[in-house]
Amino acid sequence: DTGVSQDPRHKITKRGQNVTFRCDPISEHNRLYWYRQTLGQGPEFLTYFQNEAQLEKSRLLSDRFSAERPKGSFSTLEIQRTEQGDSAMYLCASSLMFGTGVPQETQYFGPGTRLLVL
Amino acid sequence: EDQVTQSPEALRLQEGESSSLNCSYTVSGLRGLFWYRQDPGKGPEFLFTLYSAGEEKEKERLKATLTKKESFLHITAPKPEDSATYLCAVQDNFNKFYFGSGTKLNVKP
Numbered sequence A: 001d002t003g004v005s006q007d008p009r010h011k012i013t014k015r016g017q018n019v020t021f022r023c024d025p026i027s028e029h030n031r032l033y034w035y036r037q038t039l040g041q042g043p044e045f046l047t048y049f050q051n052e053a054q055l056e057k058s059r060l061l062s063d064r065f066s067a068e069r070p071k072g073s074f075s076t077l078e079i080q081r082t083e084q085g086d087s088a089m090y091l092c093a094s095s096l097m098f099g100t101g102v103p104q105e106t107q108y109f110g111p112g113t114r115l116l117v118l
Numbered sequence B: 001e002d003q004v005t006q007s008p009e010a011l012r013l014q015e016g017e018s019s020s021l022n023c024s025y026t027v028s029g030l031r032g033l034f035w036y037r038q039d040p041g042k043g044p045e046f047l048f049t050l051y052s053a054g055e056e057k058e059k060e061r062l063k064a065t066l067t068k069k070e071s072f073l074h075i076t077a078p079k080p081e082d083s084a085t086y087l088c089a090v091q092d093n094f095n096k097f098y099f100g101s102g103t104k105l106n107v108k109p
Helices: none
Strands: A005-007 A010-015 A021-026 A029-035 A045-052 A053-057 A065-068 A077-079 A090-097 A113-117 B003-007 B012-016 B019-026 B028-036 B045-049 B055-060 B060-065 B071-074 B085-093 B097-099 B103-108
Touching: A005 A090, A010 A021, A021 A090, A021 A113, A045 A065, A077 A090, A077 B060, B003 B085, B003 B097, B012 B019, B019 B028, B019 B060, B028 B060, B028 B071, B045 B055, B045 B060, B055 B071, B071 B085
Parallel strands: A010 A113, B012 B103
Antiparallel strands: A005 A021, A021 A077, A029 A045, A029 A090, A045 A053, A065 A077, A090 A113, B003 B019, B019 B071, B028 B045, B028 B085, B055 B060, B060 B071, B085 B097, B085 B103
16 A cells, blocks of 8 residues: 555635545545645644544534545545635545554545645 | 644754754643654655653654653754654544644755
């Protein structure tokens, strides 16, 4: 396995258009996270899935954002009616969370999708 | 509220000049502290996970340590290829992850 992959790597769109990003996690990983990163800042949590269930959404995630992970494999993040403030790097990470016996998990990140909204 | 603060924001070193990066945190129960390296335009690359105070991990010229309030990333005799942004993240007892803003390291030959 070559790690987490994301597609596309770059996206330029006009304000008001819809965009969709895809993330393919490491194959045996059951958790998948989406983050947003702006220049000079660390990644900010958006949402995460355990298998196909979306367990948490940040208040940063407005109604224009939706994420899915059908069948617990790849995930998509859609932004509707994009705004210039949505311009950022969108990062996907995956991890393997065991039961309750292992208290911590290590996330492995993909290369990101850089979005520019004109 | 849980917070992660990294210092300094930027650090310029001469090749071979050792130094340390700091990550201080306030969190509702620490499950894990993570260090990542991020090159421009790329996703963060995992370096270390630390679980409890007193723990240390090493990899090549990097050594990470953890106390109850902070973590240090020590860089010994850095090389220009160590230039990158180093990110610290913590996982709390509610399974939330918080990242610092990073330290941008520039190593001059």
